[in-house]
Amino acid sequence: MAISTLATGSATLPDRSAAGPARPTRRRVDWRGAAMIWGFAAPALVVYVGFVLVPVALAAVYSLFNWNGLGPLERFIGLDNYVRALGDPVFLGAIGHNLLIVALSLLIQGPLAIGIALLLNRRLRGRTLIRTLIFVPYVLSEVVAGLAFKLLLQPGGPFDAFLAGIGLGGVTQLWLADGQIVMGTLFFVLSWKYLGFAILLMLAGLQSVPDELAEAAAIDGASWWQIQRHITLPLLGPTIRIWAFLSMIGSLQLFDMVWVLTGGGPVNATTTMATYMVQYGFQRSQLGYGSAVAVILFVISLVFALLYQRLVLRRDLAGAVTRSA
């Protein structure tokens, strides 16, 4: 009995989520025990507080100063940096770009990933190989991907040649130079990179949908589409919600890909909050201003995350952040 439980340890996870967290060992916490507990948690806590929380707090402090990074913090200017950032049309544009990518990811990548995952969930020969290949872009660094596409999308470059080769020569645009469509190009490259991850996540979630339910519905005469709509998709809910959260946060923090692919251009058409921070903060030696931008970025992420937790994830992660278990 014990041995089989050992072997199938992870298989008990779905049951656990339905029943609530496993009973933690009810043991009165003695001093030695407390020492051990905090001893275990301390290293992670120290590193985390020291190199995540403290810097974030420091960023908030720096944001109140006019500081070029050298010498002491002398020129306190209160909220001027924030006023300047929120009044700068380039920064507001950057926020808009981030929000646009969030929206496009949810509306386009999500359904696309779900659809493809549903179709790939059948018994296919070479399923493992297909999954591996689809996941490859996720493993590559954003820099490598951005560079490859920058070369591919040059005017008259390989992508244009490919389009001409299949008879779509008239469709070619200045993919990276036209301010109107460059966001679309950026989104296309981002999708190329992250769709595989989304598909894999959905496939993983689909595996927890019991076959018997679909079979039973099929026996009752439900069509494939009806089965998906009424059984599979709702059960896929938790996965979709987790993916949406990760996608949202990732879209808000976007930097590497944009920096390498377009540098924020042309003429600020693809700036994101993070590229704006590096360009106006670091490159202009205005670290106080850069910190203010960073804090704004964090606040926006926080608002999104809290709203999301409250409104959407409440059922799935009961007790994770908003309440104690």
Next chain:
Amino acid sequence: MTAATLRAPERRRRVDWGSPLAYVIALMCVIVTIAPVLFVILNGFRTTRQMTLDPSGLPAPWVLDNYVAVLQSGNFWIQLGNSAIAALTTTAGVVVLGVMAAFVIARYAFRGRDLLFSLFTAGLLFPLSVAVVPLFVMIKGLGLLGSVAGIVIPQIAFALPTTIIILVPFLRAIPGELEDAATIDGAGRFGFFWRIVLPLSGPGLVTVGVLAFVASWNSYLLPLLILGDPSHATLPLGVQAFSTTYSQDTAKVLAFTSIAMLPALVFFTIAQRRIVGGLTGAVKG
């Protein structure tokens, strides 16, 4: 139940009918996914002149010079080494610190546990970019600027939230009876952790390890600002710097890029079953 068995052959036929569509979609996905990667790798075998004259052709003749030049450049090996050291150290640090913290959070009730967990979870919201300016100042103050340790420690710190969030459900699922059995054997909490929990949490550890490794290997912003000097930097920085040094010589840049891709691809091929399995477990959790 009997009806189900009777219907089984019919059901299978229904699934088979849908398959061709699935194959087509799968094929299209794979092509779109792999084509750019293949393009980069194949064009490393051409000269820039070939590329200018015929942007989408195959190498004719196959030219090894670019790849050889990259492999012979001292910078490449230094950058590769730095990336490897950084990624391995980050992974080790993240896994060790993460499993220890997740273990106590998952299995023991103590004052401050929920606060601790929330603290780590909130870390998901702190993008590295927010902390990058103060981190720069801190790392400089510690004298670690320009050294690999200067990026490893922050990377460990920022990877802890994801790690702990993934590991807590894993560790929680280990049945309480095992711990009771361990206590009876006189093992104590540490023994339980060392002899039972760690081996059992293998899949979870591999998952978070792989995620941490990939994140560290691909990270760009932090090394950009902390390491600065491309000849002592990590591979993503090296790729970018190389692309500007040889901006005229596109084929050579593509050769460097494809070699830079290789470690990640190889690593992924080896670990891919674990990654998928781990994601499955994490999603269910």
Next chain:
Amino acid sequence: MMNRSRITRTVAISASALLAVGALAGCGASGDDGGDGKVTITWWHNGTGDPLKSLWQDVADEFMAQHENVTVKVEAYQNEDLQRTLIPNALRSGSGVDLLQAWGGGELKDQVAAGYLMDITDQVQDTVDEIGPVVSGWQLEGKTYGLPFQYGIEGFWYNKDLFAQAGIDAVPTTLDELNEDVAKLKAAGITPIAVGAGDKWPAAHWWYNFVLKSCSPDVLRTAQAQFDFSDACFVEAGDELEDFLATEPFQEGFLATPAQQGAGSSAGLVATGKAAMELMGHWDPGVMGGILKDSGSQAEATAPPFLGWFNFPGIDGAQGDPTAALGGGDGFACAAWAPPECVELLQYIESEDVQKRFGASGAGLPVLPAAASSITDPNLQQVLEGLQSASYVQLWLDTTYGATVGGAMNDGIVALFGGQGTPEDIVTAMQNAAATL
């Protein structure tokens, strides 16, 4: 019951982890002084293509041959990355580079104020005297922090064949004539002007030149000293530029075109005969040669044979000095932590022999008057004449004003190019940026 071997193993693992972190802390720092007399100099420059790349490598090799204990590590990086990201990062971290490219002006001023650069006044006094007044861009309060190796003025590099094809028999001397020529080229189906607006500064130089021809030298000097841009001429220059932009004289997709990278860059377009002219500094023939060589069109990195040069035309009725010129140079400086051999390397670069080879390579205009005879390219000789006859030479405005104001200025100009900003916006952005200093 703790297994003793387990404890030992734990301790061993933790200890080695600590050791590894400790080792990492030491690893990665660039060791300039190996402690045994061996010296390494890391040299960063922007000559990513031939002939400059080979020239600097030869210089490094020769220096190493003359100084046995010195190793010179030469790295070439693309100009923008080098100037905006790599050098500032390295300077901030206090290591990584010893001999760095230095453009002078306000940028140098900021670096000196931060204590990043070595004061080389005493060592290079003779060289300073030889070079002459242009060194002032690399000096501050009488002290020398860097030396220029090339200095020239900006103008139009044009394709004589294409001009002839469009029926243009004389180069334009006024803005009106330039507009006429643009129209003639368009009528002949030729892209009139290439601009690498993707890199920002090539577009910005257009505004700088318009300002130069619209503002009197006194206004410019005040602007430089006090960041005072209140004179109406700055906005007037922008208005003139806006009108010029409205004639659509540039190539398609100019907002994302780079200046110097590959055959699709603005330099590449002119070099391959796809555009008729480009407003660029004196290094352009060298860049074009490098592009032609790397793309396989030529075996040697030489400028295309059809290349000609003319000065930026004057604007009728404007206040600027019509013979004023916008110019600048490149130089090198030693970082504050560089080994003393760095200054020797710098002086070797400035030596008459190396300067003559630089001039002969066609990569640019050597700064040493004694090397002027080595310039064989007739176009570069024209540039030199232009430099010598200019009554007032203004250093590139973004270099002059420094990264904060310069960056804001360049962004404003690019917005104007993209049809999204106004001439007033440029001045406002500069004033706002200056206010934060």
